Amino acid sequence: xxxxxxxxxxxxxxxxxxxxxxxxxxxxxxxxxxxxxxxxxxxxxxxxxxxxxxxxxxxxxxxxxxxxxxxxxxxxxxxxxxxxxxxxxxxxxxxxxxxxxxxxxxxxxxxxxxxxxxxxxxxxxxxxxxxxxxxxxxxxxxxxxxxxxxxxxxxxxxxxxxxxxxxxxxxxxxxxxxxxxxxxxxxxxxxxxxxxxxxx
Amino acid sequence: xxxxxxxxxxxxxxxxxxxxxxxxxxxxxxxxxxxxxxxxxxxxxxxxxxxxxxxxxxxxxxxxxxxxxxxxxxxxxxxxxxxxxxxxxxxxxxxxxxxxxxxxxxxxxxxxxxxxxxxxxxxxxxxxxxxxxxxxxxxxxxxxxxxxxxxxxxxxxxxxxxxxxxxxxxxxxxxxxxxxxxxxxxxxxxxxxxxxxxxxxxxxxxxxxxxxxxxxxxxxxxxxxxxxxxxxxxxxxxxxxxxxxxxxxxxxxxxxxxxxxxxxxxxxxxxxxxxxxxxxxxxxxxxxxxxxxxxxxxxxxxxxxxxxxxxxxxxxxxxxxxxxxxxxxxxxxxxxxxxxxxxxxxxxxxxxxxxxxxxxxxxxxxxxxxxxxxxx
Numbered sequence: 001x002x003x004x005x006x007x008x009x010x011x012x013x014x015x016x017x018x019x020x021x022x023x024x025x026x027x028x029x030x031x032x033x034x035x036x037x038x039x040x041x042x043x044x045x046x047x048x049x050x051x052x053x054x055x056x057x058x059x060x061x062x063x064x065x066x067x068x069x070x071x072x073x074x075x076x077x078x079x080x081x082x083x084x085x086x087x088x089x090x091x092x093x094x095x096x097x098x099x100x101x102x103x104x105x106x107x108x109x110x111x112x113x114x115x116x117x118x119x120x121x122x123x124x125x126x127x128x129x130x131x132x133x134x135x136x137x138x139x140x141x142x143x144x145x146x147x148x149x150x151x152x153x154x155x156x157x158x159x160x161x162x163x164x165x166x167x168x169x170x171x172x173x174x175x176x177x178x179x180x181x182x183x184x185x186x187x188x189x190x191x192x193x194x195x196x197x198x199x200x
Numbered sequence: 201x202x203x204x205x206x207x208x209x210x211x212x213x214x215x216x217x218x219x220x221x222x223x224x225x226x227x228x229x230x231x232x233x234x235x236x237x238x239x240x241x242x243x244x245x246x247x248x249x250x251x252x253x254x255x256x257x258x259x260x261x262x263x264x265x266x267x268x269x270x271x272x273x274x275x276x277x278x279x280x281x282x283x284x285x286x287x288x289x290x291x292x293x294x295x296x297x298x299x300x301x302x303x304x305x306x307x308x309x310x311x312x313x314x315x316x317x318x319x320x321x322x323x324x325x326x327x328x329x330x331x332x333x334x335x336x337x338x339x340x341x342x343x344x345x346x347x348x349x350x351x352x353x354x355x356x357x358x359x360x361x362x363x364x365x366x367x368x369x370x371x372x373x374x375x376x377x378x379x380x381x382x383x384x385x386x387x388x389x390x391x392x393x394x395x396x397x398x399x400x401x402x403x404x405x406x407x408x409x410x411x412x413x414x415x416x417x418x419x420x421x422x423x424x425x426x427x428x429x430x431x432x433x434x435x436x437x438x439x440x441x442x443x444x445x446x447x448x449x450x451x452x453x454x455x456x457x458x459x460x461x462x463x464x465x466x467x468x469x470x471x472x473x474x475x476x477x478x479x480x481x482x483x484x485x486x487x488x489x490x491x492x493x494x495x496x497x498x499x500x501x502x503x504x505x506x507x508x509x510x511x512x513x514x515x516x517x518x519x520x521x522x523x524x525x526x527x528x529x530x531x532x533x534x535x536x537x538x539x540x541x542x543x544x545x546x547x548x549x550x551x552x553x554x555x556x557x558x559x560x561x562x563x564x565x566x567x568x569x570x571x572x573x574x575x576x
Contacts, residue, residue: 110379112364118379146356146386153382183303184346 006032058129060105060122062087070094070102077101079136083126083155085109085143093141101139104129109147110154118154126155130162137165144171144189201313201517202546203243204280205273210265211287212238213571225542225563227549228573236550236568240316240521242270243548246283247314248338249293249305249348252523257287266290274312283311306352309345313516315508317537318523321500325487329477336478339507340397343514347397354390358469361387366467373464384456387472392449394473395428399437399444401510402426402478408506408513416505416536417498421483424503429475430455497528505540520544526556534558 001007006028014024031039055061056068063069070076070090080101084090090103106121129135138159142148156166172190173182182190208217213235228236237253241260244252251260261268271284285305286294293305302308323331341348361383368376402424413422428434432451436444455471463470480487480499487499511518520541526534526549538558541547551557554565566573 110382112360112367112379112383115363115367117364117367117376146353146360150360150379150382150386153385154379157378157382183307183349185349188346 055105059103060087060107060125061090061103075100078134080139081126081129081135081137082139082141084141085148085151089141089143099139101137106142106151109142109151111147121151123155123158127158127162130159130164135164137167139167139169141169144169201274201276201519203272203312203519204275206239206243207269207271208239208242209269209271210262211242211268211270212260212262214238215262217573219566219573221546222564223546225547225549225561227551227554227557227561227563227565228568229551229554229565230568232552234568235571235573237523239568239573240523240548240550243272243312243519244314244316244521245270245287246272246285246308246312247342247519249285249309250338252316252318252320257293258289260287261289272312281311283308304349306345306348309341309348312519313342313511314519314521315504315511316521316523317501317504317525318521319525319528321504321525322496324500324503325480325491325496329475332478332480333473333476335503335507336398336401337394339510340394340401342511342518343401344397347394350390350393354387354394354473357383357386357390358472358474361469362467365463365469368464369467373460380460384453387456387469388449388453391452391472392445395433395437395448395452395476396445398473398476399426399440399448403440404510404513405503405506408509409502412502412505412509412540413498415540416501416533417495420495421481422499422502423479423481423484425479425481427477427479428473429477430471433471494530494533498533501525501533501537505537508541508544517545520547522547522549524550524552526551526558535560 009028010024013027056063057066058071061068077100083104085106093099104126108116140152142151152168159166170193172193202223206219208214230236266289268287274281282298284296295302295305295308324335410422430452432455436447436451459470482491508518538560
């Protein structure tokens, strides 16, 4: 145990995801030794993030005003919607520059152990967006794990009756990888999701 | 297939142990508590990624250490494969094949195949249904390593579904109906994979267990039957063919639907592979409760021998591990067992006294005393 303020900082840092007690201690001593100006920049950044950043009222993504940049961008295709679990998934898909539609961020996945049901996700908002008929296609891009699959299945069942086309992101072999190194679950999925190659 | 070299680091009582083996019989002799079983336990661990003595991995790590390593060089015909598994106190275990890390530890399953006979085997016959399910699934994983991933996913889905069902106690069923059907679909898919492997394995075990029991104890009508907890699955497994998996998925899904009201009252998942049973009978009577001590032992041995036979019929000759079993057996059962396992490419035996091991199984010998292993 350290004296008051240092221990307090270590405890707070230790609460962050992915930071254990050892790392928390290391960061705390790094900050203690750092320039006042460097620390101030960190303090400001933390302060601003809580002050300025909120969530887009339309899609649930991170935004600095009522609506996020993607929802207000007129160049984006308003007829296609990609459903993801978290804002960081939006960033990941944006990096590909392949998708020109808009997003809907659920805020998690169905997970009864954690007490998360459909009513705790932004599904009502999603159905609201689908109700005016302007969105023609929904792409489900939840994580390829059991909870993400369950969420995708649930959404597909809920959305399909509305007459909107629903698809699920393919899961399969990594590009640039070797077939022999793929684990059997991935390889099995890749077989299920195989595509016909058009000849000529 | 045989293990040429084994090396243990911080595994059980061993800080460091390096041993070389040859095909044929290897016996570890030493008084109780000296560390004989720890050596064969390590070999068996590579085959199933679980211990035959404890259900959790923590006791395998030498106290005071945060990880244990089991490393082996395995020979199959002219081929030599290096496999090592690092058992971690925290986090998931790591593994390497020929020095290259694999994504998941379970990727090493299938390199070492082994059948272990141990005093604990009496639980196969007299213990809870869970002991028999573990037996089936351990053999199943050695036949189809993919099943290990299916089992892990099934356990996760089951935990999620149980949490959901529990959350709905005292509330109308409609409150969870829409998400319940999603979990039912996943549970049925994974459950059907497990039940199909079990049904197929039981069909394959039956002729072998009959002949094994006949050679050990003689003259009795032995049978084993899969008794799934889902009545529809129970009906479908009567015919084992290539449509079985599909039929089981539909059957399990339908039974989950049927039991929804009971489940809503009790807050647990009532049908599925986690509640299945295997019925073992001797002359038409259940072994559990009716068979004598000797008959129970013969049945347990016959189950293990049949498991080895099934693996052999799949084209892989499993390593046979006889952990302290001879002391439990009378002279005639010892001799029969020795004859039956003598044909395996590699056999490991542990015994407190060398005289317990039948002469048919003489071979290389190590003395184990206070954690020191020396060739004799």
